[in-house]
Amino acid sequence: MMILSGDPPRSRVLTLVLVVIILALAATPFLFPGAKALNVAAKICVFAALVASYDLLLGYTGSVSFAHTMFYGIGSYAIAIALYGMGPNWAAVATGIVVGLPLAALLALAIGLFSLRVAAIFFAMITLAVASAFQVLASQLSWLTGGEDGRSFQLPELLRPGTVLISKNLFGFEINGRILTFYLVFAISTLMILALLRVVNSPFGRVLQAIRENRFRAEALGFRTVFHLTYANCLAALVAAGAGILNALWLRYAGPDTSLSFSIMLDILLMVVIGGMGTIYGAIIGATIFILAQNYLQSLMGVASKAASEAGLPLLPGLLHPDRWLLWLGLLFIASVYFFPTGVVGRLRHGGGNKSAGASH
Amino acid sequence: MTELAATDPLPKPKRDIAPILLPIALALIMIPLVGSPSTWLTLTAASLAMGMMIFIMASGLTLVFGLMDVLNFGHGAFIAVGAYIATLVFAPFAASVQADTLWVNLAVLAPAALLSMAVSGALGLVVERVLILPVYGQHLKQILMTTGGLIVAEQTLYALWGPQIIPMPLPASLRGSFILGDVAIAKYRVLAMLIGLAVFIAIQLVLNRTKLGLLIRAGVENREMVEALGYRIRRLFLGVFMTGSALAGLGGVMWALYREQVHASMSDELTVLIFVVVIIGGLGSIGGCFIGAILVAMVANYGGFLVPKLALVSNILLMVAVLMWRPRGLYAVTSR
Numbered sequence: 008m009m010i011l012s013g014d015p016p017r018s019r020v021l022t023l024v025l026v027v028i029i030l031a032l033a034a035t036p037f038l039f040p041g042a043k044a045l046n047v048a049a050k051i052c053v054f055a056a057l058v059a060s061y062d063l064l065l066g067y068t069g070s071v072s073f074a075h076t077m078f079y080g081i082g083s084y085a086i087a088i089a090l091y092g093m094g095p096n097w098a099a100v101a102t103g104i105v106v107g108l109p110l111a112a113l114l115a116l117a118i119g120l121f122s123l124r125v126a127a128i129f130f131a132m133i134t135l136a137v138a139s140a141f142q143v144l145a146s147q148l149s150w151l152t153g154g155e156d157g158r159s160f161q162l163p164e165l166l167r168p169g170t171v172l173i174s175k176n177l178f179g180f181e182i183n184g185r186i187l188t189f190y191l192v193f194a195i196s197t198l199m200i201l202a203l204l205r206v207v208n209s210p211f212g213r214v215l216q217a218i219r220e221n222r223f224r225a226e227a228l229g230f231r232t233v234f235h236l237t238y239a240n241c242l243a244a245l246v247a248a249g250a251g252i253l254n255a256l257w258l259r260y261a262g263p264d265t266s267l268s269f270s271i272m273l274d275i276l277l278m279v280v281i282g283g284m285g286t287i288y289g290a291i292i293g294a295t296i297f298i299l300a301q302n303y304l305q306s307l308m309g310v311a312s313k314a315a316s317e318a319g320l321p322l323l324p325g326l327l328h329p330d331r332w333l334l335w336l337g338l339l340f341i342a343s344v345y346f347f348p349t350g351v352v353g354r355l356r357h358g359g360g361n362k363s364a365g366a367s368h
Numbered sequence: 369m370t371e372l373a374a375t376d377p378l379p380k381p382k383r384d385i386a387p388i389l390l391p392i393a394l395a396l397i398m399i400p401l402v403g404s405p406s407t408w409l410t411l412t413a414a415s416l417a418m419g420m421m422i423f424i425m426a427s428g429l430t431l432v433f434g435l436m437d438v439l440n441f442g443h444g445a446f447i448a449v450g451a452y453i454a455t456l457v458f459a460p461f462a463a464s465v466q467a468d469t470l471w472v473n474l475a476v477l478a479p480a481a482l483l484s485m486a487v488s489g490a491l492g493l494v495v496e497r498v499l500i501l502p503v504y505g506q507h508l509k510q511i512l513m514t515t516g517g518l519i520v521a522e523q524t525l526y527a528l529w530g531p532q533i534i535p536m537p538l539p540a541s542l543r544g545s546f547i548l549g550d551v552a553i554a555k556y557r558v559l560a561m562l563i564g565l566a567v568f569i570a571i572q573l574v575l576n577r578t579k580l581g582l583l584i585r586a587g588v589e590n591r592e593m594v595e596a597l598g599y600r601i602r603r604l605f606l607g608v609f610m611t612g613s614a615l616a617g618l619g620g621v622m623w624a625l626y627r628e629q630v631h632a633s634m635s636d637e638l639t640v641l642i643f644v645v646v647i648i649g650g651l652g653s654i655g656g657c658f659i660g661a662i663l664v665a666m667v668a669n670y671g672g673f674l675v676p677k678l679a680l681v682s683n684i685l686l687m688v689a690v691l692m693w694r695p696r697g698l699y700a701v702t703s704r
Contacts, residue, residue, distance in 0.1 A: 071511045121688065128439070128651065132643040135688070139640045140684045147680055205444060269636060281514065305502055325527040334523030341516035345502060345508055 009200060012208040016288055021355040025288060028295050032193060036186045038081065043302070046257075050187055051298050052196040053254045058278045059200045059290035060246035064275075066285030067207050068239050070217035073272055074118060074134035076107025078111040080267035087158040087261030088151065095161040100256075108248050115244030119237035142267050157262020162188070166256070184333065192253045199246050204287050215239055216285075222357045237280060252260040274301075277340050283350025292351050305329045370382025377571040387698040390498040391662045406550045409671050412578075415559035419665035420564020421626060423658050425619030426642035426649075427571060428612015432617050434652020434701055436605045438500055442514035443616055443642065444635030445521035449491055450484035450617025451624035451634065452525055455534050465539050471538035481621050483498060491521075492610040513633055519634065534630040542625075560622055567615065571654055583609060588652050588701055642685045648690045650697025659698055662686075663690075 016022045032039065035048035060188060061075050085101065085107025093099035122133040145152045152158065162184070164170060169186035206212055214235050215223040226232050255261045265271075274297065282293025309329045316324035328335065394422055395412055403406040429443045458465055458481035465475045499517050503509040545552040587594045587601050595601050616639035623638065624630045645664050651654025663684060669681040678685075690698065 065508075069508055071508060121691070126506065129647055129691075132647055135642050136644050136647075136684055137685060138676045139636075145682045147677070186539070197564065210505075276512065276515065289419070322527075325530075328527070329532070331523055331527050333519055334527060337516050337519030337523060341513055341520070344512045344516065348509070 012201075012205045014287075015209045016227055016356075017049060021185075021288065021352060023291075024165055024355075025291060029197075029292060036189060042266055045185070045189055045303050047298060049120075049192050049257045049297075050194050050204075050254075051294050052295040053250050053257065054275075054278065054298060055222060056196040056199040056227045056253070057247055057250035058275055058282070058294050059203045059287050059291060060243045060250065061275050062282075062284060062287055062290050063203055063207060063215075063239055063243045063246075064278050065279055066220060066283075066287075066289070067215045068236055071131040072238065072240070073131060073269075074132045074141075075243070075247055075275055076267055076269070076272045077138045078115065078247035079254070079271070080141070080145065081111045081114070082107045082248030083255040083266035084158070084246070084251075086252045086255045090160040090162070090238070091153075091158045094239055096214065097163050098243075100163065104252060105254060108245055111244045111248035112241045115240045116237060123233050123236055124240070127230045138272070139269070142263065143270070145267055146263050153234075153262070155181040155263060157260055159260045159345040162256065162259055176256050186322040191215055192257055194276040195249065195253055199249055200287065200291070203242075203246060206315075211238070213236065219285075236344035273333070273336075277336055279350075280340060280343050280348075283352030284348075286350070286356075289350050289352040296351070301332070305332050308332060308335075384699065389661050391659060391666060391699075394663065394666055394670075396460040401648055401674060402670065407554075407673070409508060410553060411549045411554045411673055412666075413561075414556055414664040415669040416662065416668065417554075417564075418626075419562040419662035420561050420568075421619055421622045421633045422638075422641060422645055422665060423564055423661035424622065425566050425616050425638060426645045426657050426661060427567070427654060428609075428615045429642055430646040430654065431584070431608050432605075432612050432654055434648070435584060436527075436587075436591070437505070437507075437599075437604075438509050438609075440500070440514050441511050441639070442495065442517035443612075443630050444475050444489060444639035445621065446488040446613040446616035447620035447634035448525055448630075448632050448640050449521065450488045450620030451536070451630045452529060452534075452632075453484040453487045453617070454621040454624060455529075455536055455630050456469055458536060465537060467619065468540040470541040473541045477539060481618055482619045484617040485614040486551075489610040489614035492613025493606070496606055496609045505606075507669070517637070521637055522632045529632070529687070531632075536624045536630050538625055538628055556625065560626065563618075563622065567618075568654075568658055575654065576647070580604075641683065642688050646697075648697055650688055650694075650699040652701035652702055653697070653699035656699035656701075660690075 016025055017172075028217070032048050032051060035044055039048075042313040048133075056080055057075075064070055064072050066074070086103030089103035089106065093102060118134060118137060122130045126222060146155055148154075149156075161167070164184075166184045168183055168185040168187045170187075171181060172184070173180075173182040175181045207215070214225065214230050217230065218232050218235060222232055251261075251266055254266060258265060278292070278293035279289065280295045281296060282289030282291070306329070308327050308331075312324045312327035312329065316329055325331065343350065349357070389450040395415075398411075399405065402411060406537055417619050423444075425447055426445075429440060432438050432440055432443075445501055453542065458477065461476045464472050467473065495514075495517055499513045501508065503513055520704060542556045542559060545554045546558065573581075575585055583594060585606060591601055594604075620634075627634075641664065646657055647660075648663060649658070649660035667682045667686045668679060672679040694700070
């Protein structure tokens with residue numbers, strides 16, 4: 008209870024699903040052999056943390072930010088540039104963290120102060136504009152960021168796949184640097200999600216929900232809403248940058264496509280909405296569903312597209328082509344905003360009836 | 369307060385001309401910075417043409433927000449759809465497009481533009497009914513729904529036309545430039561300026577001289593009051609939404625001809641641009657949108673000439689500067 012900050016899943020099915028997901032993720036290196044399964048599991052961990060931090064903004068303060076990938080990208084690039092420039096050692100990792108996290112927080116502070124000073128309705132638009140400018144900047148400053156190619160780098164000795172920590176034992180498992188990295192990603196993501204759970208269940212988190220429900224009233228009650236919103240922005244940016252660092256460490260690469268592109272922003276939005284806004288747990292569920300679908304359903308679409316083109320159907324092969332997978336996600340997104348505004352978690356908790364799942368106690 | 373006799377005209381609201389002077393001042397400051405007057409004229413003409421195109425695309429967005437408090441993040445989709453529809457007309461008449469006679473070119477161009485507007489407008493009808501009607505008054509959901517709509521529209525365009533860039537050649541008679549002394553102004557830019565100005569004047573006339581415009585302006589000021597007077601503001605809004613979508617389609621055709629290519633991702637790129645414009649102008653204000661579009665285009669053109677690297681973030685800097693000066697945009701129309 009303490010570790011969940013007094014905010015348990017509050018639904019038997021939901022608890023069961025979460026436990027299964029977390030156990031499966033923790034046991035992935037042993038249960039599902041192969042690089043792909045491990046990659047998928049690591050991506051789920053990173054995105055669960057990233058989406059949870061976005062949920063702090065979207066679900067708890069009700070403000071739509073399109074700049075979340077920017078902070079994610081700052082974390083990724085900070086660690087990538089540091090490891091690329093300083094060589095694979097721990098000092099570089101530390102430098103990346105020490106530079107990346109404050110940079111993300113400062114930028115969030117600047118955006119927050121600026122866009123909260125102007126009409127609140129501008130927030131989504133301003134973040135979109137800033138994020139797109141940042142993306143262009145990152146791809147143009149190629150001396151620093153490697154441009155469109157991004158930066159590949161090597162990890163410190165301990166985290167490399169070649170480093171065998173425990174050689175093959177009786178059960179046939181080998182613990183190497185790659186698996187150690189996976190557990191690093193898993194542990195830090197878990198810590199970040201638990202920290203977010205702590206934040207949203209603190210008095211501060213209650214104020215955020217009050218602002219979401221009625222900003223004017225929250226202000227009338229004496230809360231400095233600008234301070235709270237900016238603070239929430241900075242916290243979300245910090246966690247996003249942390250997730251970015253983990254992502255870069257796992258991929259040993261940072262580039263525009265993996266850490267900055269607008270499609271990642273859409274993925275995050277989808278995961279939050281599908282999982283359930285304003286619940287934090289929704290992030291874990293949303294990320295799991297989405298990334299499993301992305302990695303395994305896409306190949307199914309390829310099969311379907313092929314079958315359709317062999318059957319000589321018009322249009323369908325194009326619509327079912329694996330590259331068009333965002334089309335179906337977009338439709339799913341609209342449908343879930345419309346029909347399940349509370350997402351999977353809201354459904355499991357209340358059978359879909361309650362409007363604001365996060366606020367009900 | 370001075371007493372007014374019944375026959376006296378109503379006191380006119382004070383004209384706020386500072387924003388109008390802004391682009392003029394910017395252009396004048398640039399004369400010494402750019403150096404050569406002929407380059408300056410070319411750049412200024414380019415800014416005005418680009419500004420007009422952006423204005424055409426952005427005008428619908430700003431009105432839709434002003435009238436109904438609806439934030440349409442999918443506005444860029446109408447732009448891309450307009451451009452793609454125009455390629456449909458251009459493809460079978462490639463010969464007429466390449467003919468070096470103005471009226472033959474226009475005979476293709478005008479129907480293409482009209483068809484694009486019709487299709488974008490019709491799409492606007494569908495979007496308004498399906499995506500926006502269910503979420504009136506809920507900003508968060510509007511943003512999410514219309515963002516979803518943008519993804520679906522873009523992906524459908526990819527599915528129908530393929531991911532490659534489609535070339536869209538400028539009609540032969542619109543190529544080249546008018547040469548005045550040592551100043552060269554591209555012919556197409558002149559056409560773009562004329563169309564943009566015509567659209568601006570038409571919108572202003574409709575808004576200020578017709579009953580429909582009166583209702584729209586009243587709706588922007590106070591929606592409930594207009595409804596209370598017995599007008600169906602929803603229907604009015606639908607009309608504005610469709611007109612805005614159609615204008616976005618027209619802007620898409622013009623932008624495609626300007627860039628001489630069509631690609632579904634143009635909607636992303638332009639969405640950011642028109643957002644900056646409507647924010648600078650003040651959501652809901654046509655005049656502000658007009659000035660904002662010109663300012664954005666000027667900063668892009670002058671900036672691109674003087675400090676090419678800066679041009680990447682020039683929009684953001686401009687937006688920050690304007691909002692520092694007027695936090696609600698140049699002309700704040702709504703009290704919302």
